[in-house]
Structures are given as structure tokens and as C-alpha cells.
Amino acid sequence: MDADVERDIGADVETGVGTGVGAVAAADSAADAVELSKGPNTAVQGAQGGPAGPAGSGIMALSLPYQVVAAVALAVAGVFVCVHLAMVFLHVAPSNTLTKRHGQAVDDWIYPEFEQNWKLFAPNPLQQNVSVEVRAEVVTAGDGRRTTGWIDLTAQDAAAIRHNPLPSHTQQNELRRAVDFYLNSHSDDDSPNGTRGHLSEEYMRRIAMLRLDGLASLEGADVRRVQLRAVTRPVPAPRWSTENNDVTPSYRDLPWWKVTDADRPDGASRSRTDAAGQSRGEAGR
């Protein structure tokens, strides 16, 4: 990079086109602020007239009363940044002495808006494909009550993702995360843990009904009950590896659920919309 560009950059960095103002959060931690503000404030006094910063801006362009306000704001901002980063750090760190003692304070600060999870494929990447399959007990006009075979909903997603440069969240995340949510909010014998357990059941039913609704083979059939199962298929060990893992799938059958009106895509109270029909078609593509 030549000197010219370097100079340009120097000038660029200086730019401060004022286009607005974001006020610092109210100085409610004033006690902390006062103590901290002593440092910078006295330092500023010492630097009066120094060649730091563009003229007419910054703390040095202010008279003493305004400088005090600015210094307090600086202290508040500093404290706020430190506390926030400490909270985020404790939130993403493993359980430790501090979080065991003050976990509630960390949670209160973080949830719901600053929740984060960066254990991306860690500590170990998922090593199995989890498929969700559904079968339904339907009543048709002609031959009465019958039970369908297992329909692989995850296979629909996989087919939609294949050779798709921009997969939709409805294909990549909806069912995958819904079954995670279900498994995390239920005990091994499928009893729900609290509200979230109930919510996840309804969510699974609604996803299943939405997907079944898009199937041509169930045209005109009235779905009375559904059963879901999660099929776990371990990814076979690499060919170049000496490992030999067992790849037989394991099944987890969820209970049969009665389908209520609230579980159907159009819901109990609202009328069906064209757009919902469209997206259903695409999801089941």
C-alpha cells in the first residue's frame, strides 16, 4: 500500500459525520460511575491544550460542568461494557464456581435477548441422522378406518435441501429443531416436562399435520390420530478409518396422539389461507 493511500486512511478514520445521537443508558449505577470518573476526569484536566483529537469535538472541547457529565457517561459506558461482557462470558463458559453461585443473576441479564450458543459442532459433531416418521389413522369415505404406513418427513426435507444452494429454514431447521425441542422437554417415557413439554407436543402435531396435508395419497382422508417416531441412524465410520461402528438404526416410538382441530393447519378459529397452502406444497416438494 503506498503512502498516498495511507494518508487517505488517516484522514478517513478521522471522519465523524454526525448523523444522529444515541444516548447512553441512564446513569442508574451512579455510585460506581462517580468513583471511576475520577481517573479520566483528572487526566483530562492535565491534558488540556494537548494535540489530541479534532478541534471542537470530544471531551476537551467542553467546559468543566459538561466535562463532568461526559466523564460520568464514560464511566457508565465503561462499567456497562465490562458487566455485559462478563455476563456474556459467564453465559457461554462451562458451569463454574461463579455460575454455580450466581447463575440466576447471569440468566436474568442474558435471557431472553442475549441468549447465545456457539458450541458449533462441539464438543463432538452430531454423528447420526435423526429422521422423524409419522403414520396416521385415517377415515376415508370408501373403506372406513385404516392406518397408513410410516411416512418419512425428514426425507422430504433432505430431498428439498439436495442440490439447493439456498435451503429454507422450513426445510433445514423446522423439523430438526422441533424434534430436538420435543426430546429435550420430555422424559424417556414421553411425559412432558412443564409447559414447554406440552408446547412441543402441539408443535410436533401441527408440523406433522401440515406435512400430511400436503400429501396426495391422503387426499380426502380425515386424519383422526397420528403417531410419530424418531429413527436414529449412525453415520457409518469413514472408509479410511479403522473403526467399525454399528449402523443399525434405533427407533423411538412416540405415543399415539388424537388430532384435535387446533392441530390442523388452519387452526380452530381461522380460515385457511392460500399462501399457507402454497408454502405447504413447497415444503413437501
Next chain:
Amino acid sequence: MSGPTDTRVCTREPFDRRIARAVQAVTGRALGPHQTAIVRIGFSLTWLVFLLRELPHRHEMYGPDGPWSWELASRLIADNRAFTVLMWSDGRVWFEFVYGLAVLSAALLLVGWHTRAVSVVFMVGVLSLQNRSVFLGDGGDNVLHLAAIYLVLTRCGQVWSLDARRAAREAARDAVRRAAGETVGDGRRDVVGPLLWTVLGGFLLATTWFSDVTGEWWLPVLLWVLWLGHGLWWLACRLAPGEPRTLLDVLANLTHNAALVVIMAEVCLIYATAGWYKIQGSRWQDGTALYYPLHLDYFSPWPELSELLGSSGIMVLLLTYGTVIVQIAFPFTLFHRKVKNVLLVAMMLEHAGIAVLLGLPVFSLAMISADAVFLPTVFLVALGARAARGRDRLLGRRSAGVLPEQRRTGEEQGPRTLVG
């Protein structure tokens, strides 16, 4: 913000002078104008691409009749108190309006139109849709969620924005007038700003009205503070252009710089978390970890490509170890410009690879946007100049002073440390 460069230059300067300079720097300037601008552009583009891509799926994802129905969402939100305006009504029209507003705000933030106000609308859009259906998101949504909040506090429209262009034009016009001996009135005839402010004030009233279904208390309070701050700034520019205006400028700079530190620290935390948890996993230790995501149905849009990459044990080992090394090392390389830049390139390339190989383009774009906060100013300026030249060639314009002219104050000791 004072870092190694400053320390080296000022070894003979007394400590209190260095502190004073640092204080002047964080109060006098909104640091990293190009970095915050590229972060703004990156995230707004990510969200815009995402919303447009999901346009046909929007009802299934966030609509009142989607599988995660309005009723289910309202039961969860009553519990977790997340911010969303979609709980105000279960009507189709309201949903379409919010989605449309989210698209519009993403496009406007991208081009930097009334950036400070639009960034708030952008945040409301992101939070409203994401919190409405929390079980749809992935890491990309998560980082976008955080960035949307932090961006509100930054002056991210200082360069590469319509705001910057308008400011430059106004400055040029004033200069011409001053040269002609006319008085330069500060009464800018900007009607859009006050109009926008009034409209947003109406929304703010609605937010307050619906505050028991809108989320936790602090977000509406933040919105009010921002709104009042904007009003105060407008008044100060007209009625008190002296010290009150400078003070507001100082506060805005402080907030910007604090938010910038938080954004940078967040990126470090992301990589540190991702890296340090990985080294605890047996698959990352034995060098086969990368093989597995390549064989998951949900993350293999190009099975042939995945098969090819996964067929070589050595290749998988190198990429697996490389990923962990880069992620763990990154935060520490910030103390060395050159190594930091090399790692930054490596991480961006890796994300570009993830975009294709694992079928996660939106996630990757969001992560690259976050990484961009560490791009060197030299590179960003060159990139901006090149983009401007390309634009002019495309539009058949003559290229002259295309970038908004920057005021040169002769100050050379810029923030060349973490962001420079």
C-alpha cells in the same frame, strides 16, 4: 481503545497524557467508521437475503397459522418475555405489515438511509420475527439477533451510506455559500427526519400501550431513550449548536465506541467458545470431526462434493485441526496485525466453504459480516474505492470524488489497533 500502536509511539509520553488522549479519542470520534459500516451492510444484506428467500415460506415460519401458531408462541412468550411486536395482534394484515417493514428496514439500512432511525426499526424487525418463532433459528439467526441490537448503538452510517452522501453534499453547498459571502444557516430543510421521528413516536406509544405483551421492560425503555435522544439532537443542532450539541456528540461517540468494543468482544467469544469446546471432543481430537457433518442429511446439499472431501482421511484431518487452531488462536492474534489478518482471511474462506458444503449460506454470510469488524481500514477503503469505480463504470458516470469527501484534520494517529 488505545492499543499497542499507541503505546509504541508514545513511550516517552507520560501515562496521564496517554490516558487523556485515549479519553479524547473515545469521546471525540466514533471509531472504526468503515468497520461499523461494513458490519451494518453485511448484516442488513444477510437479513434482506434471508427475508426475500423465505418470502414464500413466511406464513409457515412466522405467520399466525404456521405450525408454531400464534397461540403457541404467545404461551411461550408469556414465559420467556422476549421482545416481539407480532403478539400485538393475531391478524394476517399485521403480520404482513411487520414482515414488509422488516424487508424495507433491511433494504434501507443497507443503503444507509436515515441510518440511526432505520437501525432501530431493523432491530425491532429482527427481534419480532426471530422471537416469534425461536425454534426455527440457527447460529446465523443468533449472531444476527445480537448484531441488530448492538448496531442500534453505533454510528454505522458515517461512510458508505446515503446519510454520508447527504452530509457531504450539504457541506459542499455550505462551503460554496460561505465562499460567496452568504451566511450559512443551519436550518436544513430536512423534513423526512422529523417526519420519521414523529411516525416512530407513534409506534413507540403503541409499544408502551402493548408493553405487557411486548417483552421485557428494558427494550421499550431503550427505544424511548433513543427516540428522545434523537429529538434532543435535532433541537441541539438548531437551538444550541455550542456545548450542548458537543456534549450530545460526545455521548453518541461514547455509546458507539462502547458498542464497537462489545461487537468485537462478541466475535472473539464466538470463536473462543467454538474452539475451546471443540478441543474437548474426541472427534476433533482424532481428526475425523469434519467427516460427520458432511454425512448428515440436513447438511449435505451436494453429496458428491461432500463425498469427495470426506474420501481423504488426511484432508479431513488437516481441515479438522485447522478449524480448531484458527478458532482458538483468533482472539490472541488481535495483538498482531499481520497474523490477525491472515487468520481473518482463513476464517472468511472457511465460512464461504461452509456456505456451500453444509448448505448454510445465510449463517455463513452472518458470520462473515461479524468477522468484518476486524478488517483493516486500508483494505476497506480500497474496497470502497473499487466498489465506487465499479458502480460508476456500470452507470456510465465519470469517476470523480465519488466517495463522500472526508474532512482532513491532519490527525494521523487513528485507531489502528483492533479495528485498524
